[in-house]
Amino acid sequence: MRVGVLTGGGDCPGLNAVIRAVVRKGTQEYGYDFTGFRDGWRGPLEGVTVRLDIPAVRGILPRGGTILGSSRTNPLKQQDGARRVRENLAELGVDALIAIGGEDTLGVAGRLYEEYGIPCVGVPKTIDNDLSATDYTFGFDTAVNIATEAIDRLHTTAESHMRVLVCEVMGRHAGWIALHSGLAGGANVILIPEQRFDVDQVCAWVTSRFRASYAPIVVVAEGAMPRDGDVHLKDGTLDSFGHVRLSGIGEWLAKEIERRTGREARTTVLGHIQRGGTPSAFDRWLATRFGLHAIDCVRDGDWGAMVALRGTDIVRVPITEATARLKTVDPALYEEAGVFFG
Known part of the structure:
Protein backbone atom coordinates (compact mmCIF):
# COMPACT_ATOMS: atom_id res chain seq x y z
CA MET A 1 0.00 0.00 0.00
CA GLY A 139 0.43 22.97 18.89
CA PHE A 140 -1.84 24.47 21.54
CA ASP A 141 0.44 23.70 24.48
CA THR A 142 3.45 25.27 22.74
CA ALA A 143 1.45 28.39 21.85
CA VAL A 144 0.26 28.77 25.44
CA ASN A 145 3.80 28.36 26.78
CA ILE A 146 5.12 31.02 24.40
CA ALA A 147 2.31 33.43 25.26
CA THR A 148 2.78 32.81 28.99
CA GLU A 149 6.49 33.56 28.77
CA ALA A 150 5.70 36.78 26.90
CA ILE A 151 3.21 37.82 29.59
CA ASP A 152 5.79 37.07 32.30
CA ARG A 153 8.22 39.39 30.55
CA LEU A 154 5.61 42.09 30.06
CA HIS A 155 4.95 42.26 33.80
CA THR A 156 8.43 43.58 34.57
CA THR A 157 8.48 46.29 31.91
CA ALA A 158 4.90 47.32 32.76
CA GLU A 159 5.82 47.74 36.43
CA SER A 160 9.01 49.62 35.59
CA HIS A 161 7.05 52.27 33.70
CA MET A 162 3.68 51.89 35.47
CA ARG A 163 1.89 51.62 32.17
CA VAL A 164 -0.82 49.34 30.79
CA LEU A 165 0.42 46.60 28.50
CA VAL A 166 -2.05 44.89 26.18
CA CYS A 167 -0.96 41.52 24.80
CA GLU A 168 -2.85 40.33 21.70
CA VAL A 169 -2.77 36.57 21.14
CA MET A 170 -4.25 34.33 18.47
CA GLY A 171 -7.83 33.07 18.70
CA ARG A 172 -10.23 33.81 15.87
CA HIS A 173 -13.40 32.32 17.34
CA ALA A 174 -12.14 30.59 20.47
CA GLY A 175 -10.29 32.11 23.42
CA TRP A 176 -8.41 29.06 24.67
CA ILE A 177 -4.94 30.56 24.21
CA ALA A 178 -5.96 33.84 25.85
CA LEU A 179 -7.63 32.07 28.78
CA HIS A 180 -4.85 29.57 29.48
CA SER A 181 -1.93 31.95 29.01
CA GLY A 182 -3.73 34.79 30.80
CA LEU A 183 -4.36 32.66 33.86
CA ALA A 184 -0.88 31.13 33.80
CA GLY A 185 0.76 34.53 33.31
CA GLY A 186 -1.21 36.38 35.97
CA ALA A 187 -3.02 38.77 33.62
CA ASN A 188 -5.40 41.26 35.21
CA VAL A 189 -7.88 41.22 32.33
CA ILE A 190 -8.58 38.42 29.82
CA LEU A 191 -10.80 39.08 26.80
CA ILE A 192 -12.04 36.27 24.55
CA PRO A 193 -14.21 36.01 21.40
CA GLU A 194 -16.94 34.08 23.23
CA GLN A 195 -17.73 37.00 25.57
CA ARG A 196 -18.18 40.54 24.23
CA PHE A 197 -16.48 42.99 26.55
CA ASP A 198 -17.43 46.37 27.99
CA VAL A 199 -14.60 48.86 27.46
CA ASP A 200 -15.69 50.86 30.51
CA GLN A 201 -15.46 47.72 32.63
CA VAL A 202 -11.99 47.01 31.28
CA CYS A 203 -10.94 50.55 32.17
CA ALA A 204 -12.39 50.10 35.67
CA TRP A 205 -10.30 46.97 36.16
CA VAL A 206 -7.23 48.80 34.90
CA THR A 207 -7.83 51.72 37.27
CA SER A 208 -8.36 49.33 40.17
CA ARG A 209 -5.05 47.69 39.47
CA PHE A 210 -3.23 51.02 39.49
CA ARG A 211 -4.81 51.87 42.86
CA ALA A 212 -3.05 48.80 44.25
CA SER A 213 0.25 50.21 42.88
CA TYR A 214 0.59 47.55 40.21
CA ALA A 215 0.71 47.91 36.43
CA PRO A 216 -2.06 45.99 34.64
CA ILE A 217 -1.61 43.37 31.93
CA VAL A 218 -4.51 42.85 29.52
CA VAL A 219 -4.58 39.68 27.39
CA VAL A 220 -6.93 39.85 24.41
CA ALA A 221 -7.66 37.26 21.72
CA GLU A 222 -7.52 38.60 18.16
CA GLY A 223 -11.20 37.78 17.65
CA ALA A 224 -12.46 39.46 20.83
CA MET A 225 -15.12 42.13 20.26
CA PRO A 226 -16.33 45.11 22.28
CA ARG A 227 -19.99 45.08 23.22
CA ASP A 228 -20.78 47.93 20.83
CA GLY A 229 -18.34 47.07 18.07
CA ASP A 230 -17.09 44.37 15.74
CA VAL A 231 -13.93 42.38 15.00
CA HIS A 232 -10.90 44.30 13.77
CA LEU A 233 -9.78 43.30 10.28
CA LYS A 234 -6.34 43.64 8.79
CA ASP A 235 -8.00 43.98 5.39
CA GLY A 236 -11.20 42.83 3.73
CA THR A 237 -9.72 39.95 1.71
CA LEU A 238 -10.82 36.35 2.19
CA ASP A 239 -8.79 33.16 1.92
CA SER A 240 -10.08 30.14 -0.03
CA PHE A 241 -12.04 28.98 3.00
CA GLY A 242 -13.77 32.34 3.43
CA HIS A 243 -11.78 33.60 6.42
CA VAL A 244 -10.83 37.25 6.85
CA ARG A 245 -7.50 38.31 8.35
CA LEU A 246 -7.91 39.56 11.89
CA SER A 247 -5.62 42.13 13.47
CA GLY A 248 -5.77 45.29 15.50
CA ILE A 249 -8.00 44.72 18.50
CA GLY A 250 -5.01 45.08 20.85
CA GLU A 251 -3.92 48.40 19.40
CA TRP A 252 -7.48 49.73 19.37
CA LEU A 253 -8.04 48.69 22.97
CA ALA A 254 -4.77 50.24 24.18
CA LYS A 255 -5.76 53.58 22.62
CA GLU A 256 -9.20 53.42 24.22
CA ILE A 257 -7.74 52.62 27.64
CA GLU A 258 -5.27 55.49 27.35
CA ARG A 259 -7.96 57.90 26.19
CA ARG A 260 -10.44 56.97 28.91
CA THR A 261 -8.10 56.53 31.88
CA GLY A 262 -5.27 58.93 31.09
CA ARG A 263 -2.79 56.11 31.70
CA GLU A 264 -0.10 55.28 29.17
CA ALA A 265 -0.84 52.04 27.32
CA ARG A 266 1.20 49.96 24.88
CA THR A 267 0.44 46.91 22.74
CA THR A 268 2.35 43.70 22.01
CA VAL A 269 1.02 41.48 19.21
CA LEU A 270 2.53 38.00 19.43
CA GLY A 271 1.22 36.88 16.04
CA HIS A 272 3.09 34.04 14.35
CA ILE A 273 5.63 33.82 17.17
CA GLN A 274 3.03 31.68 18.95
CA ARG A 275 3.18 28.91 16.38
CA GLY A 276 6.83 29.05 15.38
CA GLY A 277 9.80 27.21 16.78
CA THR A 278 10.28 23.89 18.53
Whole structure:
Protein backbone atom coordinates (compact mmCIF):
# COMPACT_ATOMS: atom_id res chain seq x y z
CA MET A 1 0.00 0.00 0.00
CA ARG A 2 1.12 3.55 -0.70
CA VAL A 3 -0.05 6.25 1.70
CA GLY A 4 -0.07 9.97 1.01
CA VAL A 5 0.53 12.52 3.77
CA LEU A 6 -0.22 16.25 3.72
CA THR A 7 -0.20 19.13 6.21
CA GLY A 8 -2.67 21.95 5.60
CA GLY A 9 -3.66 25.30 7.06
CA GLY A 10 -1.49 27.32 9.42
CA ASP A 11 1.76 25.67 10.49
CA CYS A 12 2.19 24.72 14.12
CA PRO A 13 4.70 22.92 16.34
CA GLY A 14 4.27 19.14 16.25
CA LEU A 15 3.46 18.61 12.57
CA ASN A 16 6.81 16.97 11.92
CA ALA A 17 6.33 14.66 14.90
CA VAL A 18 3.13 13.31 13.30
CA ILE A 19 4.84 12.80 9.94
CA ARG A 20 7.75 10.99 11.62
CA ALA A 21 5.48 8.65 13.59
CA VAL A 22 3.31 7.81 10.57
CA VAL A 23 6.29 6.98 8.38
CA ARG A 24 8.27 5.09 11.02
CA LYS A 25 5.44 2.79 12.09
CA GLY A 26 3.93 2.44 8.65
CA THR A 27 7.24 1.44 7.11
CA GLN A 28 8.62 -0.74 9.89
CA GLU A 29 5.48 -2.58 10.97
CA TYR A 30 3.22 -2.57 7.92
CA GLY A 31 5.64 -2.30 5.00
CA TYR A 32 3.85 0.70 3.47
CA ASP A 33 5.36 3.20 1.06
CA PHE A 34 4.74 6.90 1.57
CA THR A 35 4.31 9.93 -0.65
CA GLY A 36 4.53 13.41 0.84
CA PHE A 37 2.32 16.04 -0.76
CA ARG A 38 3.63 19.59 -0.84
CA ASP A 39 1.80 22.63 0.53
CA GLY A 40 -1.40 21.17 1.89
CA TRP A 41 -4.18 20.35 -0.56
CA ARG A 42 -2.22 21.99 -3.37
CA GLY A 43 -0.07 18.84 -3.45
CA PRO A 44 -2.74 16.31 -4.44
CA LEU A 45 -4.58 18.95 -6.48
CA GLU A 46 -1.52 19.59 -8.68
CA GLY A 47 0.38 16.35 -8.15
CA VAL A 48 3.30 18.01 -6.33
CA THR A 49 5.13 15.47 -4.17
CA VAL A 50 8.31 14.96 -2.15
CA ARG A 51 10.15 11.82 -1.08
CA LEU A 52 8.90 10.53 2.26
CA ASP A 53 10.75 7.62 3.85
CA ILE A 54 12.59 6.87 7.08
CA PRO A 55 15.76 8.83 6.15
CA ALA A 56 13.55 11.81 5.27
CA VAL A 57 12.02 11.91 8.76
CA ARG A 58 15.18 11.45 10.81
CA GLY A 59 15.91 14.37 13.13
CA ILE A 60 12.62 16.19 12.52
CA LEU A 61 10.94 15.46 15.88
CA PRO A 62 12.07 18.73 17.57
CA ARG A 63 11.65 20.90 14.47
CA GLY A 64 8.79 23.37 14.22
CA GLY A 65 6.84 23.97 11.04
CA THR A 66 6.39 21.16 8.53
CA ILE A 67 8.85 19.54 6.15
CA LEU A 68 5.97 19.13 3.69
CA GLY A 69 5.04 22.80 3.60
CA SER A 70 1.49 24.08 4.01
CA SER A 71 -1.12 26.32 2.43
CA ARG A 72 -4.79 27.22 2.69
CA THR A 73 -5.63 25.78 -0.72
CA ASN A 74 -9.19 24.50 -0.95
CA PRO A 75 -9.50 21.96 -3.80
CA LEU A 76 -13.28 22.00 -3.54
CA LYS A 77 -13.25 25.64 -4.65
CA GLN A 78 -11.21 24.77 -7.75
CA GLN A 79 -12.78 23.75 -11.04
CA ASP A 80 -13.04 19.93 -11.03
CA GLY A 81 -10.89 19.98 -7.89
CA ALA A 82 -12.13 16.70 -6.41
CA ARG A 83 -11.74 14.93 -9.75
CA ARG A 84 -8.19 16.25 -10.14
CA VAL A 85 -7.28 15.08 -6.65
CA ARG A 86 -8.69 11.61 -7.32
CA GLU A 87 -6.92 11.32 -10.68
CA ASN A 88 -3.57 12.48 -9.28
CA LEU A 89 -3.79 10.01 -6.42
CA ALA A 90 -4.52 7.20 -8.88
CA GLU A 91 -1.68 8.23 -11.20
CA LEU A 92 0.76 8.30 -8.27
CA GLY A 93 -0.48 4.95 -6.97
CA VAL A 94 -1.61 6.45 -3.68
CA ASP A 95 -4.20 4.20 -2.00
CA ALA A 96 -5.01 6.34 1.06
CA LEU A 97 -4.44 9.84 2.34
CA ILE A 98 -3.62 11.12 5.84
CA ALA A 99 -4.62 14.78 6.19
CA ILE A 100 -3.11 16.66 9.13
CA GLY A 101 -4.83 19.95 9.80
CA GLY A 102 -7.56 21.96 11.43
CA GLU A 103 -11.22 22.54 10.72
CA ASP A 104 -10.76 23.54 7.08
CA THR A 105 -8.20 20.91 6.07
CA LEU A 106 -10.15 18.13 7.80
CA GLY A 107 -13.42 19.43 6.42
CA VAL A 108 -12.07 18.89 2.91
CA ALA A 109 -10.86 15.39 3.85
CA GLY A 110 -14.27 14.52 5.24
CA ARG A 111 -16.09 15.67 2.12
CA LEU A 112 -13.63 13.95 -0.23
CA TYR A 113 -14.37 10.70 1.52
CA GLU A 114 -18.11 11.13 2.03
CA GLU A 115 -18.93 12.56 -1.39
CA TYR A 116 -16.18 11.25 -3.67
CA GLY A 117 -15.03 8.01 -2.03
CA ILE A 118 -11.40 9.07 -1.56
CA PRO A 119 -9.98 7.09 1.42
CA CYS A 120 -8.93 9.70 4.00
CA VAL A 121 -7.86 9.68 7.66
CA GLY A 122 -7.61 12.86 9.72
CA VAL A 123 -5.20 14.11 12.36
CA PRO A 124 -6.31 17.21 14.33
CA LYS A 125 -3.96 20.19 14.37
CA THR A 126 -4.57 23.74 15.51
CA ILE A 127 -2.96 25.99 18.07
CA ASP A 128 -6.43 27.41 18.80
CA ASN A 129 -7.55 24.07 20.34
CA ASP A 130 -11.00 24.66 18.85
CA LEU A 131 -11.67 21.30 17.20
CA SER A 132 -14.57 19.35 18.66
CA ALA A 133 -14.25 15.67 19.60
CA THR A 134 -10.71 15.94 20.98
CA ASP A 135 -9.63 17.23 24.38
CA TYR A 136 -6.50 18.84 22.97
CA THR A 137 -4.86 19.47 19.64
CA PHE A 138 -1.09 19.52 19.31
CA GLY A 139 0.43 22.97 18.89
CA PHE A 140 -1.84 24.47 21.54
CA ASP A 141 0.44 23.70 24.48
CA THR A 142 3.45 25.27 22.74
CA ALA A 143 1.45 28.39 21.85
CA VAL A 144 0.26 28.77 25.44
CA ASN A 145 3.80 28.36 26.78
CA ILE A 146 5.12 31.02 24.40
CA ALA A 147 2.31 33.43 25.26
CA THR A 148 2.78 32.81 28.99
CA GLU A 149 6.49 33.56 28.77
CA ALA A 150 5.70 36.78 26.90
CA ILE A 151 3.21 37.82 29.59
CA ASP A 152 5.79 37.07 32.30
CA ARG A 153 8.22 39.39 30.55
CA LEU A 154 5.61 42.09 30.06
CA HIS A 155 4.95 42.26 33.80
CA THR A 156 8.43 43.58 34.57
CA THR A 157 8.48 46.29 31.91
CA ALA A 158 4.90 47.32 32.76
CA GLU A 159 5.82 47.74 36.43
CA SER A 160 9.01 49.62 35.59
CA HIS A 161 7.05 52.27 33.70
CA MET A 162 3.68 51.89 35.47
CA ARG A 163 1.89 51.62 32.17
CA VAL A 164 -0.82 49.34 30.79
CA LEU A 165 0.42 46.60 28.50
CA VAL A 166 -2.05 44.89 26.18
CA CYS A 167 -0.96 41.52 24.80
CA GLU A 168 -2.85 40.33 21.70
CA VAL A 169 -2.77 36.57 21.14
CA MET A 170 -4.25 34.33 18.47
CA GLY A 171 -7.83 33.07 18.70
CA ARG A 172 -10.23 33.81 15.87
CA HIS A 173 -13.40 32.32 17.34
CA ALA A 174 -12.14 30.59 20.47
CA GLY A 175 -10.29 32.11 23.42
CA TRP A 176 -8.41 29.06 24.67
CA ILE A 177 -4.94 30.56 24.21
CA ALA A 178 -5.96 33.84 25.85
CA LEU A 179 -7.63 32.07 28.78
CA HIS A 180 -4.85 29.57 29.48
CA SER A 181 -1.93 31.95 29.01
CA GLY A 182 -3.73 34.79 30.80
CA LEU A 183 -4.36 32.66 33.86
CA ALA A 184 -0.88 31.13 33.80
CA GLY A 185 0.76 34.53 33.31
CA GLY A 186 -1.21 36.38 35.97
CA ALA A 187 -3.02 38.77 33.62
CA ASN A 188 -5.40 41.26 35.21
CA VAL A 189 -7.88 41.22 32.33
CA ILE A 190 -8.58 38.42 29.82
CA LEU A 191 -10.80 39.08 26.80
CA ILE A 192 -12.04 36.27 24.55
CA PRO A 193 -14.21 36.01 21.40
CA GLU A 194 -16.94 34.08 23.23
CA GLN A 195 -17.73 37.00 25.57
CA ARG A 196 -18.18 40.54 24.23
CA PHE A 197 -16.48 42.99 26.55
CA ASP A 198 -17.43 46.37 27.99
CA VAL A 199 -14.60 48.86 27.46
CA ASP A 200 -15.69 50.86 30.51
CA GLN A 201 -15.46 47.72 32.63
CA VAL A 202 -11.99 47.01 31.28
CA CYS A 203 -10.94 50.55 32.17
CA ALA A 204 -12.39 50.10 35.67
CA TRP A 205 -10.30 46.97 36.16
CA VAL A 206 -7.23 48.80 34.90
CA THR A 207 -7.83 51.72 37.27
CA SER A 208 -8.36 49.33 40.17
CA ARG A 209 -5.05 47.69 39.47
CA PHE A 210 -3.23 51.02 39.49
CA ARG A 211 -4.81 51.87 42.86
CA ALA A 212 -3.05 48.80 44.25
CA SER A 213 0.25 50.21 42.88
CA TYR A 214 0.59 47.55 40.21
CA ALA A 215 0.71 47.91 36.43
CA PRO A 216 -2.06 45.99 34.64
CA ILE A 217 -1.61 43.37 31.93
CA VAL A 218 -4.51 42.85 29.52
CA VAL A 219 -4.58 39.68 27.39
CA VAL A 220 -6.93 39.85 24.41
CA ALA A 221 -7.66 37.26 21.72
CA GLU A 222 -7.52 38.60 18.16
CA GLY A 223 -11.20 37.78 17.65
CA ALA A 224 -12.46 39.46 20.83
CA MET A 225 -15.12 42.13 20.26
CA PRO A 226 -16.33 45.11 22.28
CA ARG A 227 -19.99 45.08 23.22
CA ASP A 228 -20.78 47.93 20.83
CA GLY A 229 -18.34 47.07 18.07
CA ASP A 230 -17.09 44.37 15.74
CA VAL A 231 -13.93 42.38 15.00
CA HIS A 232 -10.90 44.30 13.77
CA LEU A 233 -9.78 43.30 10.28
CA LYS A 234 -6.34 43.64 8.79
CA ASP A 235 -8.00 43.98 5.39
CA GLY A 236 -11.20 42.83 3.73
CA THR A 237 -9.72 39.95 1.71
CA LEU A 238 -10.82 36.35 2.19
CA ASP A 239 -8.79 33.16 1.92
CA SER A 240 -10.08 30.14 -0.03
CA PHE A 241 -12.04 28.98 3.00
CA GLY A 242 -13.77 32.34 3.43
CA HIS A 243 -11.78 33.60 6.42
CA VAL A 244 -10.83 37.25 6.85
CA ARG A 245 -7.50 38.31 8.35
CA LEU A 246 -7.91 39.56 11.89
CA SER A 247 -5.62 42.13 13.47
CA GLY A 248 -5.77 45.29 15.50
CA ILE A 249 -8.00 44.72 18.50
CA GLY A 250 -5.01 45.08 20.85
CA GLU A 251 -3.92 48.40 19.40
CA TRP A 252 -7.48 49.73 19.37
CA LEU A 253 -8.04 48.69 22.97
CA ALA A 254 -4.77 50.24 24.18
CA LYS A 255 -5.76 53.58 22.62
CA GLU A 256 -9.20 53.42 24.22
CA ILE A 257 -7.74 52.62 27.64
CA GLU A 258 -5.27 55.49 27.35
CA ARG A 259 -7.96 57.90 26.19
CA ARG A 260 -10.44 56.97 28.91
CA THR A 261 -8.10 56.53 31.88
CA GLY A 262 -5.27 58.93 31.09
CA ARG A 263 -2.79 56.11 31.70
CA GLU A 264 -0.10 55.28 29.17
CA ALA A 265 -0.84 52.04 27.32
CA ARG A 266 1.20 49.96 24.88
CA THR A 267 0.44 46.91 22.74
CA THR A 268 2.35 43.70 22.01
CA VAL A 269 1.02 41.48 19.21
CA LEU A 270 2.53 38.00 19.43
CA GLY A 271 1.22 36.88 16.04
CA HIS A 272 3.09 34.04 14.35
CA ILE A 273 5.63 33.82 17.17
CA GLN A 274 3.03 31.68 18.95
CA ARG A 275 3.18 28.91 16.38
CA GLY A 276 6.83 29.05 15.38
CA GLY A 277 9.80 27.21 16.78
CA THR A 278 10.28 23.89 18.53
CA PRO A 279 7.26 22.06 19.99
CA SER A 280 6.86 21.52 23.73
CA ALA A 281 7.34 18.07 25.24
CA PHE A 282 3.55 17.62 25.52
CA ASP A 283 3.00 18.51 21.88
CA ARG A 284 5.73 16.11 20.75
CA TRP A 285 4.13 13.36 22.83
CA LEU A 286 0.61 14.05 21.58
CA ALA A 287 1.58 14.50 17.94
CA THR A 288 3.62 11.29 17.98
CA ARG A 289 0.73 9.31 19.43
CA PHE A 290 -1.67 10.82 16.90
CA GLY A 291 0.65 9.70 14.09
CA LEU A 292 0.96 6.15 15.44
CA HIS A 293 -2.81 5.77 15.69
CA ALA A 294 -3.48 7.44 12.33
CA ILE A 295 -1.48 4.81 10.47
CA ASP A 296 -3.42 2.15 12.40
CA CYS A 297 -6.61 3.70 10.98
CA VAL A 298 -5.16 3.22 7.51
CA ARG A 299 -4.27 -0.40 8.26
CA ASP A 300 -7.83 -1.05 9.47
CA GLY A 301 -9.42 0.76 6.52
CA ASP A 302 -11.24 3.07 8.92
CA TRP A 303 -11.81 5.79 6.33
CA GLY A 304 -13.39 9.08 7.30
CA ALA A 305 -12.06 8.73 10.85
CA MET A 306 -10.01 11.22 12.84
CA VAL A 307 -7.79 10.33 15.79
CA ALA A 308 -8.59 12.25 18.97
CA LEU A 309 -7.46 12.58 22.58
CA ARG A 310 -9.96 11.62 25.30
CA GLY A 311 -8.36 11.81 28.73
CA THR A 312 -5.11 9.95 28.08
CA ASP A 313 -6.56 7.63 25.43
CA ILE A 314 -6.36 8.05 21.68
CA VAL A 315 -9.73 7.25 20.12
CA ARG A 316 -11.29 7.45 16.66
CA VAL A 317 -14.17 9.74 15.77
CA PRO A 318 -15.80 10.64 12.45
CA ILE A 319 -14.13 13.63 10.79
CA THR A 320 -17.58 15.07 10.25
CA GLU A 321 -18.18 15.06 14.01
CA ALA A 322 -14.93 16.88 14.69
CA THR A 323 -15.63 19.60 12.12
CA ALA A 324 -19.37 20.03 12.72
CA ARG A 325 -18.88 22.82 15.26
CA LEU A 326 -16.07 24.71 16.95
CA LYS A 327 -15.07 23.93 20.52
CA THR A 328 -15.33 27.24 22.34
CA VAL A 329 -14.61 28.31 25.91
CA ASP A 330 -17.32 27.32 28.38
CA PRO A 331 -18.71 30.41 30.16
CA ALA A 332 -18.10 28.68 33.51
CA LEU A 333 -14.38 28.41 32.77
CA TYR A 334 -14.21 32.08 31.86
CA GLU A 335 -16.09 32.96 35.01
CA GLU A 336 -13.46 31.16 37.07
CA ALA A 337 -10.80 33.52 35.74
CA GLY A 338 -12.88 36.58 36.66
CA VAL A 339 -11.73 36.52 40.27
CA PHE A 340 -8.34 37.80 39.09
CA PHE A 341 -9.64 40.69 36.98
CA GLY A 342 -8.83 44.13 38.30
